[in-house]
Amino acid sequence: MMEHFDEELQKAVExxxxxxxxxxxxxxxxxxxxxxxxxxxxxxxxxxAEKVAASLPQKGQEHSKLVWIGYAAGLVFMxxxxxxxxxxxxxxxxxxxxxxxxxxxxxxxxxAVLIAAVQWLDHKLVTERIxxxxxx
Amino acid sequence: MTDEKTLVSxxxxxxREAFVLLVKQYERLVVxxxxxxxxxxxxxxxxxxxxxxxxxxxxxxxxxxxxLSTWIATIAYRQAVNYVRSKKAPVTSIQEDExxxxxxxxxxxxxxxxxxxxxxxxxxxxxxxxxPAYKTVLTLYHLHGMSYDEIGEATGMPEGTVKNYxxxxxxxxxxxxxxxxxxxxx
Numbered sequence: 001m002m003e004h005f006d007e008e009l010q011k012a013v014e015x016x017x018x019x020x021x022x023x024x025x026x027x028x029x030x031x032x033x034x035x036x037x038x039x040x041x042x043x044x045x046x047x048x049a050e051k052v053a054a055s056l057p058q059k060g061q062e063h064s065k066l067v068w069i070g071y072a073a074g075l076v077f078m079x080x081x082x083x084x085x086x087x088x089x090x091x092x093x094x095x096x097x098x099x100x101x102x103x104x105x106x107x108x109x110x111x112a113v114l115i116a117a118v119q120w121l122d123h124k125l126v127t128e129r130i131x132x133x134x135x136x
Numbered sequence: 137m138t139d140e141k142t143l144v145s146x147x148x149x150x151x152r153e154a155f156v157l158l159v160k161q162y163e164r165l166v167v168x169x170x171x172x173x174x175x176x177x178x179x180x181x182x183x184x185x186x187x188x189x190x191x192x193x194x195x196x197x198x199x200x201x202x203x204l205s206t207w208i209a210t211i212a213y214r215q216a217v218n219y220v221r222s223k224k225a226p227v228t229s230i231q232e233d234e235x236x237x238x239x240x241x242x243x244x245x246x247x248x249x250x251x252x253x254x255x256x257x258x259x260x261x262x263x264x265x266x267x268p269a270y271k272t273v274l275t276l277y278h279l280h281g282m283s284y285d286e287i288g289e290a291t292g293m294p295e296g297t298v299k300n301y302x303x304x305x306x307x308x309x310x311x312x313x314x315x316x317x318x319x320x321x322x
Contacts, residue, residue: 003303010306028313032306035259036278042171044184049159052188053152 140204147195159188165205165280166212169290172271173216183219187212202289206282209290213272220268255313262309269293273301 005021012019013029085091143161146154163184170183190211198207263271272291276282284302288295 024314028310031313032309035256042167044167049156052159053156
């Protein structure tokens with residue numbers, strides 16, 4: 001009952017009507033509603049919006065997705081072309097080539113390690129520097 | 137204020153200036169949401185930044201089924217609550233709310249409250265002492281003019297709970313003010 005009366009009082013004060021009830025309750029509610037409409041004082045620093053926008057992915061990075069799609073499309077095209085050529089020329093695969101290189105196992109391993117090392121160094125020293133330079 | 141649909145389509149088209157405009161338009165809402173849940177002022181800016189990054193990443197999924205402000209408030213509330221949970225601080229339960237209500241009623245009032253400004257500051261301090269759920273509901277309703285339904289959507293609370301929280305919070309504040317004003321008159 002009391003709760004219902006209080007609820008009606010809140011509605012009346014909020015809508016700016018002339019509430020009927022104890023004066024002290026009405027005054028207290030008026031103070032509460034006025035204070036609640038005030039800003040609590042939390043604020044973000046000036047230039048916050050620009051800072052957030054600057055941290056969005058760079059256009060170049062978005063573009064790199066397209067580059068990867070291009071690589072994939074190229075790979076698919078080359079595979080299809082190779083299969084087609086093989087079929088047209090009647091190419092037959094045999095294990096002779098692998099037998100030949102099996103006598104140079106050490107050389108093959110060294111070559112693979114060297115290629116991997118060059119790729120890794122390129123990624124670490126060159127690509128990251130280029131990205132760092134364009135980012136900021 | 138820029139029209140929501142125009143603004144969203146400009147951001148989706150990759151216009152950086154449009155995104156700056158979007159952030160400026162909603163940063164007050166986001167900082168209020170985050171501020172009501174996260175106590176440490178130094179963490180708020182970072183969380184607000186994360187909120188806008190999430191908004192940017194998911195803007196394409198926004199279907200205008202609600203107002204943009206409600207959708208952004210939802211993201212801000214979830215982000216803030218997840219942050220508090222990640223810091224292993226429990227998000228206040230109903231029982232906790234009752235304890236806070238009790239504390240609030242027992243808290244001392246300033247000696248002089250004849251000035252309206254002092255009284256407003258005092259009320260805002262009391263609001264700040266409430267649990268995040270109460271504070272968030274009060275802020276969205278009174279400062280951002282959201283409906284019960286929209287607050288429910290943003291916070292994941294049933295509409296009845298939103299109404300109940302609003303009523304209880306205002307009732308608590310009223311009782312506290314009434315007691316303080318009574319003391320002043322005597």
